[in-house]
Amino acid sequence: MANPNSPDTPKDYSSDPDVLLMLEAQKGNTASFEALLRKYFSRIFNFAYRYLGSRESAEDIAQETFIRVHRSLASYSPQSKFQTWLYVIARNLCLNELRNNKNRAYSLDGMLETEDGEMPAQFADHNAADPANELVNKETLAKLIEVIESLPENQRTAVLLQRFDGLSYDEIAKVLGCSLQAVKSLLNRAKESLKDKLSSLPE
Amino acid sequence: MDCQQTKQRIPEWMDSALSAEEAAAVGQHLARCSECRTEFKTYAKAWNTLKAWPEAEPDPGYVSRFWTRLSLEKPWYERLLENLRPVVTDKWFAPAFVTVAMVILVGSMTLYNTSTVVKTESVISSLSADDIEFVENIELAENLDVIQNIDLLEDLDVIENLDEFNV
Numbered sequence: 478m479a480n481p482n483s484p485d486t487p488k489d490y491s492s493d494p495d496v497l498l499m500l501e502a503q504k505g506n507t508a509s510f511e512a513l514l515r516k517y518f519s520r521i522f523n524f525a526y527r528y529l530g531s532r533e534s535a536e537d538i539a540q541e542t543f544i545r546v547h548r549s550l551a552s553y554s555p556q557s558k559f560q561t562w563l564y565v566i567a568r569n570l571c572l573n574e575l576r577n578n579k580n581r582a583y584s585l586d587g588m589l590e591t592e593d594g595e596m597p598a599q600f601a602d603h604n605a606a607d608p609a610n611e612l613v614n615k616e617t618l619a620k621l622i623e624v625i626e627s628l629p630e631n632q633r634t635a636v637l638l639q640r641f642d643g644l645s646y647d648e649i650a651k652v653l654g655c656s657l658q659a660v661k662s663l664l665n666r667a668k669e670s671l672k673d674k675l676s677s678l679p680e
Numbered sequence: 681m682d683c684q685q686t687k688q689r690i691p692e693w694m695d696s697a698l699s700a701e702e703a704a705a706v707g708q709h710l711a712r713c714s715e716c717r718t719e720f721k722t723y724a725k726a727w728n729t730l731k732a733w734p735e736a737e738p739d740p741g742y743v744s745r746f747w748t749r750l751s752l753e754k755p756w757y758e759r760l761l762e763n764l765r766p767v768v769t770d771k772w773f774a775p776a777f778v779t780v781a782m783v784i785l786v787g788s789m790t791l792y793n794t795s796t797v798v799k800t801e802s803v804i805s806s807l808s809a810d811d812i813e814f815v816e817n818i819e820l821a822e823n824l825d826v827i828q829n830i831d832l833l834e835d836l837d838v839i840e841n842l843d844e845f846n847v
Contacts, residue, residue: 511743514743514746515743518738518742518743518746519735519737519738522736522738522742523735523736526736527733532736535736535738536738536739536742539738539742540742540745540746540749543746544746544749544750544753547750617729617732618732618733621729621730621732621733636730639695640727640730640731641730641731641733646695646697661692661697664691664692664695665688665691665692668691668694668723668726668727669691671726671727671729671730672722672723672726674726675725675726675729675730676722676725676726678725678729
């Protein structure tokens with residue numbers, strides 16, 4: 478009898494509502510696919526934006542991710558949670574983008590620009606309780622970008638997926654194609670780097 | 681659990697990724713060790729600073745841009761089939777198709793007949809009175825020709841057999 482806890486045992490992902498939407502989309506239900514698009518597009522866009530630093534590339538990566546998902550509809554068979562699969566595709570596309578543009582500058586372009594020209598880079602932090610901390614200054618943001626860019630690719634991916642997208646260690650392991658222990662090790666090293674580089678920032 | 685073991689486990693402790701037993705041990709150590717608490721606060725500050733990175737909104741209209749991009753990536757015949765599919769599968773398609781086909785068939789035949797009549801009339805209108813008379817009497821003319829040739833044939837026969845008559 479198969480052990481349901483064994484890693485080799487195929488899991489049943491039919492309880493994942495996103496998988497159900499995909500299976501509906503597979504039958505030709507366009508509304509189901511569009512529901513997934515609306516639910517995840519912004520998340521994939523932000524993941525790619527933080528990963529690559531380019532708004533234009535992020536939009537392109539997010540679009541291409543869903544194009545790939547749509548192309549896979551006919552042969553789709555749930556092997557993981559839908560969002561895990563989605564991040565695998567997005568991360569691979571980001572890696573390709575990095576390889577194709579090795580000399581690109583990480584800039585978060587457009588973030589400091591508006592239609593009226595450059596704006597002071599102050600952004601609302603929706604998590605801040607103290608109104609005095611509600612604006613993140615340009616220095617902090619620039620430092621964050623610098624620190625994230627300085628992390629090795631797999632550490633960067635693990636940090637973005639864990640901190641911003643709320644993926645579990647198990648899901649991150651699937652996205653990165655490594656073991657759970659390797660993810661723990663990656664995140665520990667990344668947090669060590671972040672601690673060293675971000676501790677000098679003002680409170 | 682000593683300070684070194686605690687510091688190693690702080691990142692995972694922050695993510696609740698330790699076993700219940702280990703998490704309890706780290707918590708107890710932090711409660712009594714100010715140095716490790718400081719280390720934990722430094723980690724937490726860096727980790728929380730990351731959250732200051734704001735979410736960016738994708739440009740509006742990304743849904744329609746997606747569908748447009750998807751349709752443009754397909755070959756033209758697939759796009760055509762996709763556009764036709766809802767029409768073809770409609771319950772009214774078969775009767776409507778037969779009706780339109782009949783209308784086209786009858787219309788084509790009517791047009792053909794009309795054009796033939798018009799062409800004939802234009803030919804007739806271009807003929808002179810003599811031509812018309814000739815055309816109208818063409819059978820008669822052909823018969824007359826045969827009759828005239830009969831006489832000739834008979835005459836020729838008479839000439840060829842003249843010797844036999846000159847007895």
